[in-house]
Amino acid sequence: MSRKIRVVVVDDSALVRSLLAEIINRQSDMQCVGTANDPLVAREMIRELDPNVITLDVEMPRMDGIDFLGRLMRLRPTPVVMISTLTERGAEVTMRALELGAVDFVAKPRVGLANGLNELASQIVEKIRVAAVARVRRAPSRESPGTAPGAVQAPAVPTSHALLGSVSTEKLICIGASTGGTEAIKEVLMQMPADSPAIVITQHMPPGFTTSFAARLNGLCQITVKEAVNGERIIPGHAYIAPGGTQFHVTRSGANYVAVVDDGPAVNRHKPSVEVLFKSAAAVVGRNAFGIMLTGMGNDGAAAMREMKDAGSYNYVQDEATCVVFGMPREAIAHGAADEVLPLGQIAPALIARLRGSPDRVHHRI
Numbered sequence: 001m002s003r004k005i006r007v008v009v010v011d012d013s014a015l016v017r018s019l020l021a022e023i024i025n026r027q028s029d030m031q032c033v034g035t036a037n038d039p040l041v042a043r044e045m046i047r048e049l050d051p052n053v054i055t056l057d058v059e060m061p062r063m064d065g066i067d068f069l070g071r072l073m074r075l076r077p078t079p080v081v082m083i084s085t086l087t088e089r090g091a092e093v094t095m096r097a098l099e100l101g102a103v104d105f106v107a108k109p110r111v112g113l114a115n116g117l118n119e120l121a122s123q124i125v126e127k128i129r130v131a132a133v134a135r136v137r138r139a140p141s142r143e144s145p146g147t148a149p150g151a152v153q154a155p156a157v158p159t160s161h162a163l164l165g166s167v168s169t170e171k172l173i174c175i176g177a178s179t180g181g182t183e184a185i186k187e188v189l190m191q192m193p194a195d196s197p198a199i200v201i202t203q204h205m206p207p208g209f210t211t212s213f214a215a216r217l218n219g220l221c222q223i224t225v226k227e228a229v230n231g232e233r234i235i236p237g238h239a240y241i242a243p244g245g246t247q248f249h250v251t252r253s254g255a256n257y258v259a260v261v262d263d264g265p266a267v268n269r270h271k272p273s274v275e276v277l278f279k280s281a282a283a284v285v286g287r288n289a290f291g292i293m294l295t296g297m298g299n300d301g302a303a304a305m306r307e308m309k310d311a312g313s314y315n316y317v318q319d320e321a322t323c324v325v326f327g328m329p330r331e332a333i334a335h336g337a338a339d340e341v342l343p344l345g346q347i348a349p350a351l352i353a354r355l356r357g358s359p360d361r362v363h364h365r366i
Contacts (some may be wrong), residue, residue, distance in 0.1 A: 005030040005132045010042040012055040020055055023121045039068035051133045053079045057173055058093045066096055077138045079131035083108050091212035098182045103131040107206050130179055130297045134324050141178035161193040161222055161348040167355050169236055170288040171197035172257060174281045176274030178204040178296025180324025184344055189239055191348035194222040199239035200250055202277045204270055207245035214241045230261040242272035249280035274301025279307055287312025293332040295323035315339045316347045
């Protein structure tokens with residue numbers, strides 16, 4: 001007998017608590033078992049009710065959502081969906097929450113809260129369903145000096161990596177990710193040396209959050225990380241992230257790769273869509289492309305990654321054990337798109353070793 005997903009809602013707004021509870025209880029497969037107006041109340045409720053998923057307001061009185069999340073992930077790791085505000089500060093706090101182990105987030109509308117949340121209802125319940133099957137990990141119990149409580153430890157300054165030397169500027173690395181992807185992308189990019197081939201990235205994310213995501217990565221990596229801008233040249237030593245709410249693909253102008261960012265329709269229900277980026281790589285980059293499929297729900301990009309492989313790319317897929325959600329990687333493997341299936345921490349080293357190898361080296365495919 002399938003049991004309902006038990007959800008606790010933590011939010012300082014009585015209106016948001018009642019709306020979320022109502023949205024959750026309308027679903028046949030989930031139930032709101034409790035609501036709390038601040039983290040201190042929530043702590044007892046979580047202990048007592050043992051929920052499968054928690055929705056958590058990012059900014060609250062008494063103890064903010066980030067402090068609470070840090071403690072929760074150290075002491076009682078539970079899948080969390082953050083309810084975020086669509087402000088610059090809200091975006092930064094949301095990125096911090098994802099670092100601490102939140103599975104995903106929903107951007108709360110700034111105005112027309114009741115209507116806005118009801119419009120977001122399908123997204124909210126879908127993210128709760130994904131969170132219920134997500135793999136969460138206990139956060140480190142001790143922090144480095146100067147880090148906030150619960151911080152996932154990261155170097156304050158980018159670690160220096162040995163340069164690759166002469167790698168063809170024709171090479172292009174293409175990354176696709178969804179749920180759990182912000183941390184997975186960070187792990188890959190932080191290992192890339194300053195003269196890495198250009199990297200293009202589609203991470204499923206709504207408008208307003210990719211700016212903060214790119215800025216955060218830029219401060220941690222040897223390469224320059226930025227949001228992609230329509231018409232700009234794609235150059236080595238840089239990573240370009242699809243802006244939320246747009247479609248991003250690559251084209252060619254003479255000897256250069258060029259970013260195309262437009263308002264094209266959603267593909268596989270996503271905007272940005274990995275399918276759009278990977279299809280363009282298959283058509284434009286061919287055997288000079290490297291594909292990387294990271295953690296995420298669904299099948300976005302799997303078919304196009306196979307097209308990339310058929311066009312001569314070499315592809316890496318994250319393994320199940322290290323994924324938050326093994327959806328997109330599983331589909332990529334099922335499509336025969338993977339050359340290597342690796343734990344997250346081994347993807348960048350394997351790619352770097354291949355880039356250092358002979359350009360004419362024969363690809364041994366799985």
